Amino acid sequence: MARKAPRHAEAERNDRALLEAAKKALAVDGPHTSVATIAARAGVGVASIYRRYRTKDELFQHLCALSLDQWIEAAERGLDHDDPWEGLVHYVTATTEFSGGALGPLAGTIAVTDAMAEKFTRSEVLLHALVARAHAAGVLRADATPVDISLLIEQLGKSPLVEQLEGQGRDDLAAAAANARSRTIAIAVDGLRAGRGPLPGEAPEPGLLAERWAHDAEG
Numbered sequence: 001m002a003r004k005a006p007r008h009a010e011a012e013r014n015d016r017a018l019l020e021a022a023k024k025a026l027a028v029d030g031p032h033t034s035v036a037t038i039a040a041r042a043g044v045g046v047a048s049i050y051r052r053y054r055t056k057d058e059l060f061q062h063l064c065a066l067s068l069d070q071w072i073e074a075a076e077r078g079l080d081h082d083d084p085w086e087g088l089v090h091y092v093t094a095t096t097e098f099s100g101g102a103l104g105p106l107a108g109t110i111a112v113t114d115a116m117a118e119k120f121t122r123s124e125v126l127l128h129a130l131v132a133r134a135h136a137a138g139v140l141r142a143d144a145t146p147v148d149i150s151l152l153i154e155q156l157g158k159s160p161l162v163e164q165l166e167g168q169g170r171d172d173l174a175a176a177a178a179n180a181r182s183r184t185i186a187i188a189v190d191g192l193r194a195g196r197g198p199l200p201g202e203a204p205e206p207g208l209l210a211e212r213w214a215h216d217a218e219g
Contacts, residue, residue, distance in 0.1 A: 011052070017042040018049070019063050023102035027163065031109040035059065057110045060103075064110075067103050068119035071095055075126030085139040085193075088130050092149065092189050096156040104154060107212035120210070141196050147204040149192070156185050 021041035025033040035056050039046045053059040074094040081087030112120075127146045134140035162177045 014042070014044050014048070015062075015066055017044065018059070019066050022060070022063050026105045027102060027158075030105045031060075060106055060110050061113050061116060064103055064106065065113070065115045065119055068116065068123055070098055071123045072119060072126060075123060075130060078130050079126065079133070084130075084134045084137040088134045088140060088149075088192070089189055091127070091130055092153055092156075092192075093185060095153045096185055102157060104212070108215055111215045112213050138194055140192055141194050141199075143199045143203065144192055145203045145206075147206060147208055148199070150209055151204070152188060152192075156188055 018038060021038045022033075025037050025041055029037065035049055036046050038059075039049055049059060053062065074091050077094070078087040078091035081090060124146070127149070131140065131144070131146050131149065135142065159177075159181045162174075162181055165173050165177050
């Protein structure tokens with residue numbers, strides 16, 4: 001496999017750092033977080049960001065596309081599992097681990113680009129395939145929908161304990177907090193197994209998550 005040019009490899013490293021920094025900054029400050037804050041968290045210069053992205057919105061749009069790439073990869077790897085349940089569990093735990101919903105605060109604040117829309121559609125198709133396969137195998141509760149699973153991931157992606165200890169600089173408790181979080185995720189995921197009691201209320205509408213991203217250009 002050919003090696004990537006040093007400049008391209010550096011850009012990829014910066015993108016990954018910016019994505020992680022943006023997730024953390026958005027969790028604290030919401031969509032009003034500044035490019036300077038994100039740059040400082042990522043350890044890159046503000047000037048270097050604006051050399052690649054003309055505006056903050058353009059930066060956020062690119063980061064959303066990168067985040068969707070992570071969701072797509074997690075779903076593809078889940079489908080690679082021979083066992084439908086293990087494949088679904090991989091998807092949920094992997095997307096929870098990189099906090100897939102952390103860019104949620106941007107919903108409705110930026111325009112959805114063609115690249116974002118294409119990747120979102122691809123991600124949805126793969127998730128529906130994972131869910132359909134698990135339902136067909138009888139391992140996933142019959143009333144669980146793709147939207148239910150996406151919302152579960154969004155909730156599990158938040159970890160007040162981990163975030164608080166990180167903010168306090170308590171590295172001595174990082175491993176214990178991560179272990180506690182993993183246990184909580186496992187407990188929640190187990191609730192997706194077939195044979196559980198019925199879920200309350202009506203199944204959420206398929207377009208519920210996408211509706212959040214409707215953007216008013218004049219707003």
